[in-house]
Amino acid sequence: MADLTVTATPIPGLLLLALPVHGDNRGWFKENWQRAKMTALGLPDFGPVQNNVSYNASVGATRGFHAEPWDKYVSVAAGKIFGAWVDLREGPTFGTVFTTVMGPDAAVFVPRGVGNAFQTLEQGTVYSYLVNEHWSAEAKADYLFVNLADEQLAVDWPLPLVDAEMSQADRDHRRLAEVRPMPAKPVVIVGGNGQVGRALRRRLPGAVATDRSTLDLTDPDSVAAYPWREVGAIVNAAAWTAVDAAETPDGRRDCWRANVDGIAALVRVAAEHRLPLVHLSSDYVFDGTAEWHTEDEPLSPLGVYGQTKAAGDVLVGTLPEHWVLRTSWVIGDGGNFVRTMASLADRGVAPSVVDDQWGRLTFADDLARAVEHLLTTRPAPGVYNVSCDGPVQSWAEIAAAVYAARGKDPAVITPVSTETYGAGKALAPRPRHSALDLTKIIASGFAPADGPAALADYLAALD
Incomplete structure (x- = not known):
């Protein structure tokens, strides 16, 4: 036998x-x-x-x-x-x-x-x-x-x-x-108009990008009406990301509706149709007390946004074929910290910038490349950290690098503590340490971009 x-x-x-x-x-x-x-x-x-x-x-x-x-x-x-x-x-x-x-x-x-x-x-x-x-x-x-x-x-x-x-x-x-060959079912990008969504559209040209007008995860009728039978895989780049507004009564409800109820609906669809799901997550699922965050660190979110992202990670983890791509300090198209610092430098403004929060930037194009890597190589399901490689820096150090790249004196930047910067402002709590350990995704065959080099390339493209 x-x-x-x-x-x-x-x-x-x-x-x-x-x-x-x-x-x-x-x-x-x-x-x-x-x-x-x-x-x-x-x-x-x-x-x-x-x-x-x-x-x-x-x-x-x-x-x-x-x-x-x-x-x-x-x-x-x-x-x-x-x-x-x-x-x-x-x-x-x-x-x-x-x-x-x-x-x-x-x-x-x-x-x-x-x-x-x-x-x-x-x-x-x-x-x-x-x-x-x-x-x-x-x-x-x-x-x-x-x-x-x-x-x-x-x-x-x-x-x-x-x-x-x-x-x-x-x-x-x-x-x-x-015979006309049978085409592969396309990847659907949920949240295709955000800064990461736009990068994904450039990286995955055959994908179908959705926005809230075509697929609203907070609307059960919209989710039910979508033609999931024609989908090959899902990439979720949609989220409520207004971190500070999430601490308000209305914002708290809206944030949970998008980041938890919406993800629960997406997970049900993926399970019913046996669809692989790549879900973008955040360093905000941690309290930032550890200097480095590995994929197996227990979740410890400080604020509402982090709590909803942590809940979404757990929901996605129930699927047989899933990848939670946890990232930090994302920079892409549209308004972001690097663009703001470049604009301030060009206008001769001397800003105060927080110097006691540490991490590494993640550029949206690099994040999209990591998504493509996961969908192509299909490593073991689970959580994968991705950000730029290279030195861990404070926001003030990154601002200084931007000023220097624009030909301005970094010394005009005033480093301040989180408490000083937040005085009189309604800010959500933020993790002090956001650096992600990249060992696992590197072992899967992905090479993260070097942080200083990626920043230089991004600033050059602004010109």
């Missing part, structure tokens, strides 16, 4: 499984689908919702090639088949063919967009498959078909197709050269 194994094929994502079959004088038994064991060996946790069975009375019954807009898991309950698959997805493997003979001791995982076909080799063959979407007439419009006798595919069918039992529809399907 063979061990349970999962083996890759020449078609990316098409996986061949060897299934242990236990036999005795009564017959045999097998675990046809065993989620825990199979996912541990690399089978996607694809969430089947429907089981279909095809009974084939005669030898030579032939069906396919059909590529559905969902994943399927194919097996044989009785008899034997010659199985054939062809990649009909956009990309360099379009038209790639894989064939194998299957009995009850084998199964195949077929990803969305891969055409599936088989020919029975024994009478009374029972062919079974699980799918992760319910069949609907509307979904049929997204099917792809290719002719079983296509000359480019050149499948060596055991029984010539002229002698096979086939439907007329299968005999009439178009040739491969006429």
Whole structure:
């Protein structure tokens, strides 16, 4: 009896499984689908919702090639088949063919967009498959078909197709050269008009960007109406970020509605549709007493904004495929600290700047590059810190670097404490230490930008 194994094929994502079959004088038994064991060996946790069975009375019954807009898991309950698959997805493997003979001791995982076909080799063959979407007439419009006798595919069918039992529809399907490949489902950027959202749109040109007019996470009807079935992955760059306003009675409610209720709605959608989710988080989930923050540090937010971001992180962490990208001191398009300091320097203003909060900048373009890295490499789910690499600095030190880069004397900047700066102002509490340990994301293959060099490049681009 063979061990349970999962083996890759020449078609990316098409996986061949060897299934242990236990036999005795009564017959045999097998675990046809065993989620825990199979996912541990690399089978996607694809969430089947429907089981279909095809009974084939005669030898030579032939069906396919059909590529559905969902994943399927194919097996044989009785008899034997010659199985054939062809990649009909956009990309360099379009038209790639894989064939194998299957009995009850084998199964195949077929990803969305891969055409599936088989020919029975024994009478009374029972062919079974699980799918992760319910069949609907509307979904049929997204099917792809290719002719079983296509000359480019050149499948060596055991029984010539002229002698096979086939439907007329299968005999009439178009040739491969006429098939329009199935495109990958796009990434959806939630909050696509913010400074990080705009950077993501530049980094992920095929993505679909939304704003509150097209997808409002605080509105259940808006979330329910969005066409999630057409989405491949979600990047959440939307958040209530008015840190000080969040401490007011109205602001507190609005902040929780956006950063917690909205994230809960997004998590439900991602779970229902099995969508990977990249969620942008913040150093504000910590109280700042530790000089360095690792991904496994216990959450300890000081203010309302930090509390809502921490709650959102926990919610996202319930998904099987998620990445919480925790960042700090984000600088991108629009108003931000660096632009403000550059403007003050150019106008000859001598500002007072806090010198007892320490951290590192994160530029929106670099953050978007980290999101692309996670979606491309798909490392282990969890929390990943990202910011610029290089020295940890205070806000006053960063301001001095900006002044020097603008040809102004940094000595005109007056360093002040947080308490002095905040006197008479309604400010939310802020972590004193915001530096994030980058060991984990570097180990995943991502190279954060050098902080001083990235600042210089950003300032140069302002001119």
